[in-house]
Amino acid sequence: MEGVDYLAHERNKAQFDVDEMKIVWAGSRHAFDVSDRMARLVASDPVFQKDNRAMLSRKVLFKNTLRKAAHAWKRIIELRLSEEEANQLRSYVDEPAFTDLHWGMFVPAIKGQGTEDQQQKWLPLAHKMQIIGCYAQTELGHGSNVQGLETTATFDPATDEFVIHSPTLTSSKWWPGGLGKVSTHAVVYARLITGGQEHGVHGFIVQLRSLDDHMPLPGITVGDIGMKFGSGAYNTMDNGVLRFDHVRIPRNQMLMRVMQVTREGKCVQSNVPRQLIYGTMVYVRQTIVSDASSALSRAVCIATRYSAVRRQFGSQDGGIETQVIDYKTQQSRLFPLLASAYAFRFVGEWLKWLYLDVTQRLQASDFSTLPEAHACTAGLKSLTTSATADAIEECRKLCGGHGYLTSSGLPELFAVYVPACTYEGDNVVLLLQVARFLMKTVSQLGSGKKPVGTTAYMARAEDLLQCHCIVQRAEDWSKPSVILEAFEARAFRMCVARAQSLSKFPNPEEGFAELSADLAEAAIAHCQLIVVSKFIEKLEQDIPGKGVKQQLEILCNIYALNLLHKHLGDFLSTGCITPKQASLANDHLRSLYSQVRPNAIALVDAFNYTDHYLGSVLGRYDGNVYQKLYEAAWKDPLNDSVVPDGYQEYIRPMLKQQLRNARL
């Protein structure tokens, strides 16, 4: 039955123009073209095959990743790909590798923190991959708290060098990707000591390995930190451990754009504002939010297609069973995730604009929006990665037993995704940063300082404290203004209530610590509002294509009303809506699910994912699930022989009652 499209009847049901939705999803026609071209390039190249990944031992897996990385780089050079194309190609190769850190952290660190001279020296080497770099910040005993790092960089004026040293076991660098086996260089973060005094944590370019034979340089101990969650997944990456025994580097390998150490060992601030670093943070977090929508949409695509293929129950007398996507329990779990994929896509797109805006302001020395932009990106990173990690696992469960097979693609997608909740800022730590900013914003409301950006709504304080939701019928919940007001009122009232609780503590820091769990909830409410409001803003734009906007309106409503249902306690306890209105929202949600149902397959087709990228038997475009599951099973190494290795030693003696004498 090769070539048959088992989902054709589903695709025929769609009430909108899928090709136009693909453009909306990609962001522009150009973006779609690049993405589509690169996805096909990767999918058609046998070197990038990945369906056997879970069965490979660590060493073979890792060697295979080295091969893919080299091949990708070769293709990038041969085809003279642009940076945009190269990034897309690497993302469709879909395998964590040292190159992620080289391009994503090492190069940007030098660009952001290196002087002009340093950039001129190091960037050409890095751009040609004549050196391979990583980003060595976290230590065995130190993650979130960068100021707690223990590695030291002591200036020796006698030789004009820094001495990099790991004074304790817990100061061992730990986790940096690409460090364990591949990187020749690293940007190492260490406490600067000069003239016997500490001057905070700074970055230093340190060569780790010989460029001749790849052996670690004297004084350097380096290795891989071992296996991580899942099979395949992040085990393709050589996250590393690194210890320094008084390693000397020239003074000019400290990244000195913001602060310089002179020949005499004096610290001199440059005229470059420290705030520049926030620009990089906004950039990195924007990419993380964008990655969240990619990972989430992959999982949703798999679960949606399989839910249309899978049938269970519902037949009398042995007839055909009901597609599981037709069950309201399945819809109420799946469709909010589909809506979230689109919501995160659009808020990610908006963050790209925010990054440009912040960059332009920084260049004009306008720092006024920085704290807000920083809080906003921190919060969205936290919100979208937590939601995505949970959603991937929910999608796996929505695929029932078969979702547990590696061939479903979902276990590896989960295992490779979840570290996003921890890296680049632990999600709870980030929420507390948002909360701190919100409390400050609320406390300044009376002072005439106008809240900016995503907190601008707080200027309507009186309104938001008094407003009553006007919903009287279920359909009233389809109005964007009604939803927006409810979410604004909820977020603001929660912030105000927390601020009031805080004010009862004599010591504000103690209060903040004591109430931190409640404060994190207020931060979540604020961040959810951002996502909802950016989705609504997107819908205010002109969106061409038959039925496209209507579908997005439905998804926007689902996203918001599902959140309202999940966080109902917030909305009710702050009096933003009544129990009756909550019940109407639920009724409306159910009718929205029915509206999505015929469009569900087309809505995931719009992601335009190749079967290669999805990497899932359950999510195949053609829906030919059972035949391919069956075929995939026989490829397992255990099926190399009918009688398993170990039968003679362990099974046969058991069956023959001869264990007593067996040597096991």
Add this chain to the structure above:
Amino acid sequence: MEGVDYLAHERNKAQFDVDEMKIVWAGSRHAFDVSDRMARLVASDPVFQKDNRAMLSRKVLFKNTLRKAAHAWKRIIELRLSEEEANQLRSYVDEPAFTDLHWGMFVPAIKGQGTEDQQQKWLPLAHKMQIIGCYAQTELGHGSNVQGLETTATFDPATDEFVIHSPTLTSSKWWPGGLGKVSTHAVVYARLITGGQEHGVHGFIVQLRSLDDHMPLPGITVGDIGMKFGSGAYNTMDNGVLRFDHVRIPRNQMLMRVMQVTREGKCVQSNVPRQLIYGTMVYVRQTIVSDASSALSRAVCIATRYSAVRRQFGSQDGGIETQVIDYKTQQSRLFPLLASAYAFRFVGEWLKWLYLDVTQRLQASDFSTLPEAHACTAGLKSLTTSATADAIEECRKLCGGHGYLTSSGLPELFAVYVPACTYEGDNVVLLLQVARFLMKTVSQLGSGKKPVGTTAYMARAEDLLQCHCIVQRAEDWSKPSVILEAFEARAFRMCVARAQSLSKFPNPEEGFAELSADLAEAAIAHCQLIVVSKFIEKLEQDIPGKGVKQQLEILCNIYALNLLHKHLGDFLSTGCITPKQASLANDHLRSLYSQVRPNAIALVDAFNYTDHYLGSVLGRYDGNVYQKLYEAAWKDPLNDSVVPDGYQEYIRPMLKQQLRNARL
């Protein structure tokens, strides 16, 4: 620093008798002794070592499991272990294996569904492991819906045999553990056809493999279905695929306790009540709830100990940082899970009593409590497994970055645990069964039929619809009666509201389908009430030991009030409590966290887990985390050589700009 107890200061803080708590956790002094003895036996035996499991290839991993299973059986025979001891030993070996299915499903199926003659023939063989059996029910296309199975067993009166056949691809047996490579026999579920008529699904004992050379018998195709979630984890199990091509078995291999097929091919019901099967279901689900508390407590033990070792932030001027367990955000995520571990333990213990009660009633032909017992166990299976799966992943996140390492033990614990949400009844399907029972119970309230068992509270309908929570100060929430009433009122009001919504549908089945997501929520509310009420009942017993009961009272309150906070929308929308009372509950919860804090380490010590069983560097009893993490890293195969395999082929050509000519 070997031998130092880094957590000694934490243990010294405990305000209760840990040894007495160990007895409470185990259930009795006898149970503690057996468990303690078996745990040490396994931990001290090098054959049962498991810390390298994640690094083994599938074949080596599987062979190693065969060795452990044979060794365990040898030890069981040599030491003449009792059934209780043997079960404990197998559970501490802590590795899914074919023996789980042999003892847990194959033997019980024959006991429960076989006639006296069949039991006499097959059980001695199984008890000595002269045959190894599995339980072949689910098919590639059929899981939850047993009545949808496609495999056929057609009676042939000419030869007095059944012909077992797989008519379609989707009828392939798929998932049964132990089937793929080991089992010689299976209980196969198939549609019985005799005289051209279908007679529902029944079990048949089918030999799969030769007892001489282990080759599959003619007409049988059997193999492994391939890799599953995680490394190590369930990949030690040979979940299998099985197809029949007209395989013939004697008529007396149909399990005929309830229904018999005569020599002439007639179906005759025996006088054994069909309800007997529910007894088995109650038993199996009780073990699943008990397993949930084991898995959850392991994860909590790891996260709690590591949270006391790990320090981050909080120091000014480079002093010692704050233990992360002292942060309220950490406490508010961790301590409810600690409380849940105890709550699930006690409800599991109660289920053991329920099973005995049901069994005795069945023997007396009293079926009156069966539907309630069935609903109750279905709901508790769903509730505890879903909560435990989420909790293990939450514990992993609570360990920050290091929780992502396999050496933390948490990734494998998660991967090996999650199928519990799907097997033995998908958790959502089970909730709907509970909801159906609850709707029936509510509808019969007026009719004079008294609700029994865990639904007995519904008899106080009027009370529960009118009662008002009396809480005025935070401490009022420490009263069990207050908590119980709030949970009863919430569950009952949600049920009544759902019943009213249902009654508006002309077709009740359509209504049930349409409202299923809301109905599942009512079922959850009811099941949470059961857990809370059984915890409270436990505390009404005499519990010896200094401070033991006080600690349990705190945990019980935390369990309940955390649920109240998470499901606040339920409580507020049904008017069971006011927003003010909700806020007081939150205040009380925070003070309870402070009370648990000094006892946290001792409360996880009370689980009495060996370091072998925990299998976690982060959860080590002595808290010597960093040294052991560092040592574990170097054991990874990637660290066999300093320069990785693949350097010459892939890294060097990249660095030397020689990729263009390289063959990759």
